[in-house]
Amino acid sequence: MVEILSGIQTTASALTAERTRLDVIAENIANAQTTRGPDGGPYKRRVVVFETVLQHALGRTTPGGASATVRVARIQTDPRPPLLVYRPGHPDADANGMVALPNINVHEEMADLIAASRAFEANLAVVKNARAMALQTLAIGKR
Amino acid sequence: MIDALFNQTNYLAAKRMLDAVALRHQAIAANLANLETPGYQRVDLAPSFQQELQRAIAAGDPARLKQLQPALAPDPTALPNGRDGNTVNLEQELLELNQNALVHAFQTQLITGRLLRLKLAITGRPV
Numbered sequence: 001m002v003e004i005l006s007g008i009q010t011t012a013s014a015l016t017a018e019r020t021r022l023d024v025i026a027e028n029i030a031n032a033q034t035t036r037g038p039d040g041g042p043y044k045r046r047v048v049v050f051e052t053v054l055q056h057a058l059g060r061t062t063p064g065g066a067s068a069t070v071r072v073a074r075i076q077t078d079p080r081p082p083l084l085v086y087r088p089g090h091p092d093a094d095a096n097g098m099v100a101l102p103n104i105n106v107h108e109e110m111a112d113l114i115a116a117s118r119a120f121e122a123n124l125a126v127v128k129n130a131r132a133m134a135l136q137t138l139a140i141g142k143r
Numbered sequence: 144m145i146d147a148l149f150n151q152t153n154y155l156a157a158k159r160m161l162d163a164v165a166l167r168h169q170a171i172a173a174n175l176a177n178l179e180t181p182g183y184q185r186v187d188l189a190p191s192f193q194q195e196l197q198r199a200i201a202a203g204d205p206a207r208l209k210q211l212q213p214a215l216a217p218d219p220t221a222l223p224n225g226r227d228g229n230t231v232n233l234e235q236e237l238l239e240l241n242q243n244a245l246v247h248a249f250q251t252q253l254i255t256g257r258l259l260r261l262k263l264a265i266t267g268r269p270v
Contacts, residue, residue, distance in 0.1 A: 006165045007172025014176030050180040068173040070180055119178050122233055126172045129244045133168065136251045137161075141258045 013069035045078035155208040163213040181227035189216040
């Protein structure tokens with residue numbers, strides 16, 4: 001099938017991937033104080049890893065990997081150890097009064113959030129341009 | 144006989160350039176999509192296409208222009224801007240994107256102008 005908006009597949013994949021990233025960042029910020037994660041211990045920070053997917057569909061294999069889409073390869077946990085804070089009154093404190101909090105730096109997450117939303121915007125700009133170009137192409141021969 | 148109207152080098156070159164612009168847009172879309180993919184190499188139009196196009200125009204050979212196919216290739220001049228080996232620069236790509244859109248507008252207007260002049264020549268009245 002002919003793509004009227006060139007590169008739309010690629011951009012769509014990027015928007016999906018960036019949204020997943022935004023979801024994961026939201027999850028990290030929401031769980032910044034969670035001491036009871038799914039595995040019983042403190043919540044572990046999650047990071048998305050992107051990977052390129054080459055589109056060999058359409059029978060059009062352009063050299064150099066044209067229309068390379070992107071996808072989330074995996075969501076992995078940050079290996080950094082949990083933060084130990086002295087809070088003897090906390091129900092999850094150990095015998096020494098230390099509580100293991102998730103090692104999440106909210107500032108780091110905010111910076112990531114901004115980077116992700118900027119990347120999202122950049123991809124939206126591509127769609128806008130593709131649309132303008134498609135309209136111009138459709139207007140060929142008209143004054 | 145009517146073929147001759149559409150076989151002039153200028154017109155064919157404009158058509159080829161339009162193909163190239165559309166392909167270049169795909170390359171930029173791919174680059175921006177992979178803005179944060181570790182190890183991604185930015186792609187762009189193969190430099191050989193521009194050279195071939197110039198040679199074909201200089202030779203004034205419609206057949207050669209018709210055969211010309213734009214292709215994409217990884218850009219060897221782009222340098223990685225971080226430790227993850229990704230060679231895409233956001234500002235650069237957005238500039239290229241806008242420049243590409245302008246080139247596209249120029250090419251479509253060129254082709255439109257040509258078609259309208261042809262129409263004028265045939266009908267004898269401006270459309």
